[in-house]
Amino acid sequence: MTSGIWITLEGGDGSGKSTQAGLLAEWLEGRGRTTLRTREPGGSEVGVLIRDIVLHHRGDIAPRAEALLYAADRAHHVATVVRPALERGDVVIQDRYLDSSVAYQGAGRVLDPDEVRNLSLWAAEDALPDVTVLLDIDPSDARRRLDAADKPFDRLEAEREEFHARVREAYLQLAHAEPGRFLVVDATADPDDIAALIRARISVLL
Template identity: 70%
Template sequence: MPAGLWITFEGGDGVGKTTQARLLHEWIEAAGRAVVRTREPGGTEVGALIRDIVLHHRGRDGSGHIAPRAEALLYAADRAHHVASVVRPALERGDVVIQDRYLDSSVAYQGAGRVLDAREVRDLSMWATDGALPHLTVLLDLDPAAARARLDAEDKPFDRLESEKDDFHRRVRNAFLALASAEPERFLVLDASLPVDELAADIRTRVRALL
């Protein structure tokens, strides 16, 4: 039985994570490997409920405000259940897990974006998942203004995080890049402004060495 492989996709909203995850899924599956494609938050029934709270919930006043520490805890709760019930079992079966967002998103969005202590946010997720880290994290990097233009073109309502101001998204981008710089062996950083096919080829080259 082949060893399981866990690949996560990270980056700001609008960088193309969903497209690249789908293309990688199709390529690996065509090679005969079983693939589990999932996301955080929302990769389980429990996670779907948490996703609705953290991204779409609007209170009676319409603000949708969630205290930053409560938000971080909700993401960590989703992550704990998701890793225990989806990711670990898939890896034990020898499957390839392709996941949209993991703990790096919490460090970037709740740590830098919400101006919480990044180390505490990371430690919370590490405790929640018993130290689980992916084999490869693909960071799709894009200037927030370009990413916002992509989201505007989709012509759909923004969620709570997509609706944040430009400075929030700049902090998030800088945090992602700092995380990649601190763990270069885990991260593959790509310029998300490049053509979709070129990005997919770069990702396949890195993943091929891990399969």
């Protein structure tokens, strides 16, 4: 797509994406690379507004409306944040991308996963990351982590375990379908060991 490198981190809530994004950014900057950490939803000013709606709105949101809101955030985020950073030669480290929509709005909300993916690809003009790290975790383990954090749950975190089980299975199916893009790691492993696996995969691109 451009001269930079685009890395996305995926996984269930509580899988440790933020921790690994921070460790990866530190390692890359130590090697002289400029990094940009961002997220979806909420990686732009418009995205912050959408994030508040999709994650913190108190009322119900129709599943298709939810999928469209995520796609709107994605279209603006890729156009105004991701593409310009990659064109500068930066390494973009992103918490969630279109695979989250396929897993959460497709499998979780029981919409057609192919339709959700195609919507996201249209919104982002077919942009795909160089590497997607899937931090795989059993929903019950993730829930224990979230409980231990003692923070209010957002709309998706508060969903029942059956929802999160569908999300996990969808993620694993996505990784199986695109082994060249995905790196699947056990999110319950030691964080330093996980970071080493990610660095080994990214080193190939550097």
